[in-house]
Amino acid sequence: MEPIIAVGELSTFAWTLCRWLTARLPRGRVLWPILYEVGVRSVPVVCITGLFIGMVLAVQSYDTLSQLHFQIHIGSVINGTLVKELGPVLAAVMLAGRVGSSIAAEIGTMKVSEQIDALQALGADPVAYLVVPRFLACFLMIPALTMVAEGVGIFGGWFVSTQIYGVSSHHFWSFSDRFVSAFDVITGVLKSMSFGAAIAVIACHRGFRCGSGAEGVGRAATEAFVASFIAILALDFILALLTIQLMKLLLALGVQVT
Amino acid sequence: MFGLRLTRKQTAPITQPSPLKGLEFASMEVPQTTATVTRKASVDRRESHPVAIELRRVSRSFGDHVILRDVSLEVRRGETLVLIGESGCGKSVTTKLLAGLLEPTLGEVFWDGRPVQGRPENEKRRDRLKLGYLFQGAALFDSMNVFENIAFGLRENTTLTELQIQQIVHERLREVGLTDQVIRKRPSDLSGGMKKRVGLARALAMSPDIVFYDEPTTGLDPIMSGVINDLIVQTQARRHVTSVVVTHDMNTVRLVADRVIMLFPLNSLAANESQIIFEGSSQDVFETDNPRVSQFVRGEVRTR
Numbered sequence: 001m002e003p004i005i006a007v008g009e010l011s012t013f014a015w016t017l018c019r020w021l022t023a024r025l026p027r028g029r030v031l032w033p034i035l036y037e038v039g040v041r042s043v044p045v046v047c048i049t050g051l052f053i054g055m056v057l058a059v060q061s062y063d064t065l066s067q068l069h070f071q072i073h074i075g076s077v078i079n080g081t082l083v084k085e086l087g088p089v090l091a092a093v094m095l096a097g098r099v100g101s102s103i104a105a106e107i108g109t110m111k112v113s114e115q116i117d118a119l120q121a122l123g124a125d126p127v128a129y130l131v132v133p134r135f136l137a138c139f140l141m142i143p144a145l146t147m148v149a150e151g152v153g154i155f156g157g158w159f160v161s162t163q164i165y166g167v168s169s170h171h172f173w174s175f176s177d178r179f180v181s182a183f184d185v186i187t188g189v190l191k192s193m194s195f196g197a198a199i200a201v202i203a204c205h206r207g208f209r210c211g212s213g214a215e216g217v218g219r220a221a222t223e224a225f226v227a228s229f230i231a232i233l234a235l236d237f238i239l240a241l242l243t244i245q246l247m248k249l250l251l252a253l254g255v256q257v258t
Numbered sequence: 259m260f261g262l263r264l265t266r267k268q269t270a271p272i273t274q275p276s277p278l279k280g281l282e283f284a285s286m287e288v289p290q291t292t293a294t295v296t297r298k299a300s301v302d303r304r305e306s307h308p309v310a311i312e313l314r315r316v317s318r319s320f321g322d323h324v325i326l327r328d329v330s331l332e333v334r335r336g337e338t339l340v341l342i343g344e345s346g347c348g349k350s351v352t353t354k355l356l357a358g359l360l361e362p363t364l365g366e367v368f369w370d371g372r373p374v375q376g377r378p379e380n381e382k383r384r385d386r387l388k389l390g391y392l393f394q395g396a397a398l399f400d401s402m403n404v405f406e407n408i409a410f411g412l413r414e415n416t417t418l419t420e421l422q423i424q425q426i427v428h429e430r431l432r433e434v435g436l437t438d439q440v441i442r443k444r445p446s447d448l449s450g451g452m453k454k455r456v457g458l459a460r461a462l463a464m465s466p467d468i469v470f471y472d473e474p475t476t477g478l479d480p481i482m483s484g485v486i487n488d489l490i491v492q493t494q495a496r497r498h499v500t501s502v503v504v505t506h507d508m509n510t511v512r513l514v515a516d517r518v519i520m521l522f523p524l525n526s527l528a529a530n531e532s533q534i535i536f537e538g539s540s541q542d543v544f545e546t547d548n549p550r551v552s553q554f555v556r557g558e559v560r561t562r
Contacts, residue, residue, distance in 0.1 A: 114394065123386060123414055
């Protein structure tokens with residue numbers, strides 16, 4: 001029964017958020033610092049993890065591909081994986097870990113220290129003031145973070161493939177170009193936006209549902225990350241299925257997507 | 259400026275039974291068999307004042323835990339009502355219900371004679387601006403400095419220019435005895451007493467009609483408690499606001515109260531006993547022969 005109640009509460013919360021999103025946008029002086037915190041300050045961690053993921057991918061792919069004598073195709077494997085899957089998922093996981101937990105802890109602390117009551121007492125709606133800007137920041141900044149993760153990951157993959165394993169740069173890019181299309185890039189970015197939305201809604205909801213004291217805040221932060229991570233993977237699976245169906249449909253209609 | 263110059267608040271002599279809502283308990287359907295409920299008539303000139311806020315047979319639970327059961331009370335315009343009672347008896351919950359920060363599980367809350375429940379959110383939010391709230395831990399926004407905290411309500415709800423807002427913020431800071439030196443400080447840089455004063459300045463920024471003080475002297479040293487009590491009295495005198503004060507501090511009761519209501523924890527009451535075990539003037543509370551009240555007033559350990 002509890003999971004059903006939890007889903008119901010989350011849906012009600014998301015619906016309230018949607019109402020506020022269409023009713024009033026946050027003021028610039030509230031939104032800009034959150035955009036900076038969520039977007040700009042996440043860049044270093046996304047770069048570092050993206051770089052290493054790209055390099056690890058190159059190491060592992062080269063090992064397998066070289067046994068099949070397909071090592072010159074390594075660019076298509078690295079870039080295809082990063083653009084379609086790893087880039088959006090990696091950026092989302094980093095956002096869930098760095099920003100989602102922090103949002104849940106911040107809102108949770110505000111709740112236990114009566115700052116949310118104070119917001120209400122001062123005529124501000126907590127959802128409009130706290131949730132809408134955080135949702136917009138996650139939703140709008142995650143595509144940029146995804147592109148950064150993909151870009152840096154591709155660089156890492158290229159560096160290892162060409163400078164360590166001696167794959168020619170020409171082959172690396174030409175096979176990438178053949179197997180990675182604009183459709184993959186666009187669907188990857190759109191997928192990341194759905195991850196960003198899910199992270200923001202889950203993290204804010206956990207913050208509002210935070211239990212009392214430091215323990216409650218800690219638990220809210222952990223739950224926000226775990227729930228966001230599960231949501232990212234579940235959404236990724238569903239969106240991967242939908243993307244393939246969409247691609248087949250577009251191909252059937254004669255639209256060139258590859 | 260805020261030395262210990264406190265004088266006891268004057269209360270009018272008792273001349274007639276109180277028309278306050280609590281008296282209606284006896285004639286309502288609620289079983290009222292207990293003899294422990296003390297209803298001393300507290301009458302002063304404010305009795306003729308209209309009712310600002312009313313709780314009518316309100317209950318409030320958190321999950322399975324019932325905090326308030328069938329509580330009715332009124333707050334009249336211009337009076338200072340003090341709620342006392344031991345920790346966990348529901349004083350803060352009562353105040354939040356009065357201020358519309360919590361919804362009752364059962365019963366109704368009335369502002370100016372009109373029920374709060376069912377009002378559109380916008381209207382509720384607008385009406386809430388007439389209420390100022392000093393929270394127990396001051397509840398200052400950590401991410402903002404003192405100026406931004408005090409200016410918050412003005413920026414969110416008015417079309418005042420930044421210059422006008424600055425003037426109001428400086429005025430409120432002076433009113434609570436703080437200088438402009440604190441204006442750029444963060445809440446984490448302030449002492450407990452300063453936080454409470456900034457919290458009060460923030461509560462007063464929108465010039466509210468009703469001010470709620472949730473345990474204003476808790477955690478403060480006796481001198482700072484005196485300063486805060488003095489501020490409550492001064493705010494009342496200067497602004498003629500209605501005040502609702504939640505406290506354990508009998509010194510606060512002595513100094514600021516027009517009327518006192520004592521709540522008792524539900525787990526220490528029989529099923530048919532009212533949770534309001536005392537209602538009277540600040541003088542009455544010190545002279546009552548109700549053992550539960552006098553034990554609390556004298557700070558004696560209660561035998562369960």
